[in-house]
Amino acid sequence: MHATVAPPFVPVGKIKCFGPFGPKYEVGHVLRQLDDGDWMVEVTMVETGETAEYRLTHLPDDPEAS
Template identity: 65%
Template sequence: MLLNNADSACRHRASEILSLGSKMTSSDAKLYVPTGEIKTFGPLGPKYEVGQPLRPLDDGDWMIEIVLVETGETAEYRLRHLVEDPNAF
């Protein structure tokens, strides 16, 4: 029973985090950025490594630094788009 309660609590927290989505603002106490994860631009796009948050944007989104795996080039990418991209395999 304890495991079921913990699992339910985890699902509830995950749904809270997902519902924040584009509602995040610079005043949020905690900003989750999957720093160090390797993702792709869409299902077939090039791979990139997620870097650090750079700055909040006026629309509540965040600009995140990314590094393209193949070239080492750094770029800026919106968190809103980053969280929708799949993890690379």
């Protein structure tokens, strides 16, 4: 039997960018937990509206967009 794990806090709505010069994205909601314990969150590209999945553990490495 697997223990139910509550999703971690995710800064939904925060605008960040991929690295110091990458495109801006808006953080969305948690999608699912991965086998390695990480979580996938939905992100939306600010300029195109395209959505993608992104590892939660990568969010702290990305700067807030200015």
